[in-house]
Amino acid sequence: MSDSAMTVNAMHGSAMEPSPFLISSKKLTMWLFIVADAATFGGLLFAYGFLRFGSASWTRPFSFSPNILNGLVMTVILLTSSLTMLGGVAAAHDGRRSATMKWLGATVVLGVLFAILHLREWTAMFHEGWSLTANPMGGTVLFGALFFSITGLHLLHVISGVVAISVIALGFRSGRLSAGHVETTGLYWHFVDLVWMFVFPLLYLLNLH
Amino acid sequence: MTTMEPSAGPNMRVYISVWLGMLLIVAIEAALAYAHVSGGVLVTALLVLAFLEAAIALRYFMHLKYEVPMLFWTLIPGLLLAFFMMNQFWADSSRLNALRFPVP
Known part of the structure; x- marks a missing residue:
């Protein structure tokens, strides 16, 4: 056998080798993305801790109403959207297209609701004078910089997730995409929920005045 | 198979x-x-x-x-190690605070 033929055989052999994780390549790719993204959010939250711990004074602008109450409602909405996403994945694996669309539709609605509540909160803070470089309470500007950066990156993930779920849902309804695609998108959505489980206590609950 | x-x-x-x-x-x-x-x-x-x-x-x-346990062992311990290593920065954060002039 020639060298080139052996090389081709070797390549085919490795391509046919089953995944040691027994999951599809797209699901593994999503897991690798999630790990990298978790490191990004972890780095940002550590930076927040570093700057807060290293600051002589720190502004704690939040009160129960509207900030914490709004944050709690947002948390419940995001957690519930994870539940509806699980319903969508289960229905997709069972081949129930109509039920899948309903569950995914509910997830999109909850994601949009979360984004609207977040943007409403941001708008109120902007009107109070908060920005990336301004603190209306007269202290360090670091709180605004960190709050808007971290929640902004998370909000970007939520909006991306809403778009992704919508696209996947339409593709699944038309038969172009499989239940595996729905499940992989679900992994991403649960990760967005998981990140919020750190953002809410660290950025909201620890900044009560 | x-x-x-x-x-x-x-x-x-x-x-x-x-x-x-x-x-x-x-x-x-x-x-x-x-x-x-x-x-x-x-x-x-x-x-x-x-x-x-x-x-x-x-x-x-x-x-x-x-999932198979190998997926967990491949993904999570490395991520936790990265988070653990970030803890090295706290000492510097504390030092920054100590270096400030006292508030009059």
């Missing part, structure tokens, strides 16, 4: 129980924020509860419990 079929996960009843459990943890976090505890205790408690929620989400919502 190995297959790449999705592993059998829990049913919706289990998911709803997990969802309720996570809501309970959020409620405990909010209650703790209003309890009269020191800053250090509060940060520690909130972080422990957040990691507990993350572990539950990973195991049940993201199905890590139902």
Whole structure:
């Protein structure tokens, strides 16, 4: 056998080798993305801790109403959207297209609701004078910089997730995409929920005045 | 022969129980924020509860419990090590604070 033929055989052999994780390549790719993204959010939250711990004074602008109450409602909405996403994945694996669309539709609605509540909160803070470089309470500007950066990156993930779920849902309804695609998108959505489980206590609950 | 079929996960009843459990943890976090505890205790408690929620989400919502163990051992310990290594920065953060001139 020639060298080139052996090389081709070797390549085919490795391509046919089953995944040691027994999951599809797209699901593994999503897991690798999630790990990298978790490191990004972890780095940002550590930076927040570093700057807060290293600051002589720190502004704690939040009160129960509207900030914490709004944050709690947002948390419940995001957690519930994870539940509806699980319903969508289960229905997709069972081949129930109509039920899948309903569950995914509910997830999109909850994601949009979360984004609207977040943007409403941001708008109120902007009107109070908060920005990336301004603190209306007269202290360090670091709180605004960190709050808007971290929640902004998370909000970007939520909006991306809403778009992704919508696209996947339409593709699944038309038969172009499989239940595996729905499940992989679900992994991403649960990760967005998981990140919020750190953002809410660290950025909201620890900044009560 | 190995297959790449999705592993059998829990049913919706289990998911709803997990969802309720996570809501309970959020409620405990909010209650703790209003309890009269020191800053250090509060940060520690909130972080422990957040990691507990993350572990539950990973195991049940993201199905890590139902995948082969190698997936967990490939992904999670390395990430936790990265987080652990970031703790090296706290000493410098503390030093920055100590270097400031005292507030008159």
